[in-house]
Amino acid sequence: DIQMTQSPSTLSASVGDRVTITCRASQSISSWLAWYRQEPGEAPKLLIYQASTLKSGVPSRFSGSGYGTEFTLTISSLQPEDFATYFCQQYNSYSYTFGQGTKLQI
């Protein structure tokens, strides 16, 4: 299986900050990467797919980039509702695998 490694595991920031989360794949996955946000007690919600395509309705302060084995999720100006846990997921091949998550906290 392809291993996905996210960093950092925890990120402390403030409202208005710009933050970046990194996701690395153990082998090339082209652009087959998605990002999700999960709030406590809720299901994950899709933010970005194909490494950089924003899901309709997701605020433009979110952006994704990368190709191959290294990917980033950037939030340009943190809002209070952005403090949550973020996961990357590769869908290059089954078994689909997820990063371990990055908890974004105040």
Next chain:
Amino acid sequence: EVQLLESGGGMVQPGGSLRLSCSGSGFSFSNYAMSWVRQAPGMGLEWVSGISNRGGNTIYADSVKGRFTISRDNSENTLFLHMSSLRADDTAVYYCAKEEVATLEASWFDLWGQGTLVTVSS
């Protein structure tokens, strides 16, 4: 409203069985592949199983192969996961998730249910 709603979770003894259901609404259920993804308490996400839109193709994670069976009833817009020989490490919230394609090919999950908790304990 476009949504997925899981049911069937609960507490079961090791070695027992359980069947989860996931009802889809607000979209053409039979047009999309579906998956089950689980999350152990305080842990990350683990993909469990997937099924093509008409149910003809299925795939499983090694951790559940031979113990879990995924199926669907498109006439009822419902996805199932039959779990048997359950172990303590199967304890998790189980989510059903909709893929963006019909067949079992590369796709993200664009819609998730709220999850149902399965606890395996004596």
